[in-house]
Amino acid sequence: MSSSSQASQQVPGSEFKEKLPLRDGFSTRLGVILATLGSAVGLGNIWKFPTLTGSSGGAVFIIIYIISVLLIGIPVMVSELAIGRSARANAVDSMRASTPNKAPWWLIGALGILSAFLIMGFYTEVAGWVFAYIFKAMSGSILSTSSEVTTAAFTSLVTNPVLSLVWQWVDLVIVGAVILFGVSKGIERVTKTLIPVLLVLLIVVAIRSLTLPGAGEGLEFLFKPDLSKVTASTLLAGVGLAFFKLSIGMGAMITYGSYFRQDQNISGTALRVAFSDMSIALLAGVAIFPAVFAYGFQPDAGPSLVFLTIPSVFASMPAGNFFMVIFFILTFIASIGAQVSLLEVLVSYVNEHLKLNRKAATIYSVLGLAVFGSLAALSSSLLSNVKLFGLTFFDLFDFTSSNIFLPVGGLFICIFVGWVWGKEKFFAAMTNNGTLNNKGFVSFLFFLIRFVSPVLVLLVLLNGLGVFS
Numbered sequence: 109m110s111s112s113s114q115a116s117q118q119v120p121g122s123e124f125k126e127k128l129p130l131r132d133g134f135s136t137r138l139g140v141i142l143a144t145l146g147s148a149v150g151l152g153n154i155w156k157f158p159t160l161t162g163s164s165g166g167a168v169f170i171i172i173y174i175i176s177v178l179l180i181g182i183p184v185m186v187s188e189l190a191i192g193r194s195a196r197a198n199a200v201d202s203m204r205a206s207t208p209n210k211a212p213w214w215l216i217g218a219l220g221i222l223s224a225f226l227i228m229g230f231y232t233e234v235a236g237w238v239f240a241y242i243f244k245a246m247s248g249s250i251l252s253t254s255s256e257v258t259t260a261a262f263t264s265l266v267t268n269p270v271l272s273l274v275w276q277w278v279d280l281v282i283v284g285a286v287i288l289f290g291v292s293k294g295i296e297r298v299t300k301t302l303i304p305v306l307l308v309l310l311i312v313v314a315i316r317s318l319t320l321p322g323a324g325e326g327l328e329f330l331f332k333p334d335l336s337k338v339t340a341s342t343l344l345a346g347v348g349l350a351f352f353k354l355s356i357g358m359g360a361m362i363t364y365g366s367y368f369r370q371d372q373n374i375s376g377t378a379l380r381v382a383f384s385d386m387s388i389a390l391l392a393g394v395a396i397f398p399a400v401f402a403y404g405f406q407p408d409a410g411p412s413l414v415f416l417t418i419p420s421v422f423a424s425m426p427a428g429n430f431f432m433v434i435f436f437i438l439t440f441i442a443s444i445g446a447q448v449s450l451l452e453v454l455v456s457y458v459n460e461h462l463k464l465n466r467k468a469a470t471i472y473s474v475l476g477l478a479v480f481g482s483l484a485a486l487s488s489s490l491l492s493n494v495k496l497f498g499l500t501f502f503d504l505f506d507f508t509s510s511n512i513f514l515p516v517g518g519l520f521i522c523i524f525v526g527w528v529w530g531k532e533k534f535f536a537a538m539t540n541n542g543t544l545n546n547k548g549f550v551s552f553l554f555f556l557i558r559f560v561s562p563v564l565v566l567l568v569l570l571n572g573l574g575v576f577s
């Protein structure tokens with residue numbers, strides 16, 4: 109047993125008396141926060157948030173997203189973390205162990221496994237693009253303010269089936285390697301150092317973007333809401349983004365919660381993570397949209413948006429190529445923090461439930477994802493004409509995970525914690541068995557979990573799926 113895993117089990121101040129299983133875990137309280145933040149911060153901030161904001165009408169969408177984080181995201185996140193830390197097992201077994209009777213609540217964990225496949229399917233592809241862009245940036249070939257040049261560079265990458273697959277698989281091998289090092293030495297160490305550097309670089313890009321001529325239009329787009337843009341699908345997309353951003357509704361936070369120290373303040377951690385993550389997303393918006401308008405790109409360009417505008421921003425600043433290389437390296441690293449948490453959902457399940465050792469569990473999970481993910485990787489080339497419900501595999505995985513599976517998972521987590529697990533267990537977990545003085549806030553959270561969040565998720569889901577129209 110490593111010293112870090114000892115630390116996670118014999119925590120000073122722990123009031124939990126049960127005999128804890130021997131498991132690896134996060135070693136320091138700051139490490140817990142940063143690893144959890146590492147799961148939240150990723151391509152969601154730098155790629156998905158701008159993509160969706162651009163295609164869903166700007167400021168109004170951002171407001172929906174922020175309200176969703178506050179009223180739904182934080183309650184679901186603390187619920188998952190509390191369950192995971194109490195049960196100390198993978199998502200499926202944690203749900204099973206927390207269920208007082210034989211009811212099949214473990215299905216929430218199983219749904220999480222499915223969501224992990226769907227998300228990793230397209231996420232690894234976008235991460236592969238980012239990785240490829242590190243080398244494109246190094247070669248100097250994309251440093252241009254001309255939309256033709258940056259568009260051609262992106263198109264030549266995504267429409268090439270071999271390149272798409274190779275970059276995706278390279279990405280998967282890197283994520284698998286981090287996971288092989290384990291929780292404290294792999295996940296915790298990698299995420300701890302890099303987020304601050306990413307933040308500094310984003311601030312630099314934001315300043316440059318804001319000082320471009322014509323930046324004002326981008327700011328208006330970001331911060332001046334046009335209420336006529338609220339539709340059933342923007343509502344659903346905003347809620348979906350909150351789920352995706354906070355890595356909730358699919359057992360990732362149950363899994364990470366299972367590695368939490370017993371003296372960790374769960375609600376404090378969730379609040380810090382949620383606010384930091386939201387700030388980083390907004391910062392990415394400020395870095396990208398002024399430039400979108402300044403260079404005459406379309407804000408609703410979709411998944412290519414970031415890959416077109418970012419090179420243009422860098423092209424217009426001194427030492428731009430150097431900074432662009434760093435930017436893509438850091439974005440890639442940020443995506444690793446998120447991907448390890450997605451992969452960890454699968455690996456911890458295969459490892460603990462199917463009883464394969466961690467190495468075998470990682471290899472099989474990565475292989476499974478490489479096969480499944482190729483459907484998304486080939487969506488702009490060989491499989492571009494294969495569509496289900498009018499969507500390519502890439503878009504289908506993205507849409508169904510964020511807009512259906514994660515909200516459904518979150519809905520059931522709330523119902524489970526609010527009505528089945530119950531107040532007593534929730535309070536014990538959230539107050540660290542009465543050692544934290546946060547009863548008022550915990551009561552408020554429990555109220556949200558029991559009554560507010562599930563009703564909101566249900567209404568938005570049904571509305572988004574067209575039930576009321």
Ligand code: PFF
Pocket residue numbers: 147148149150151152153227351352353354355356358360361446447449450
């Ligand atoms: N939160 C990550 C991001 O915004 O990039 C994506 C993600 C990670 C979603 C882990 C779900 C998850 F379980």
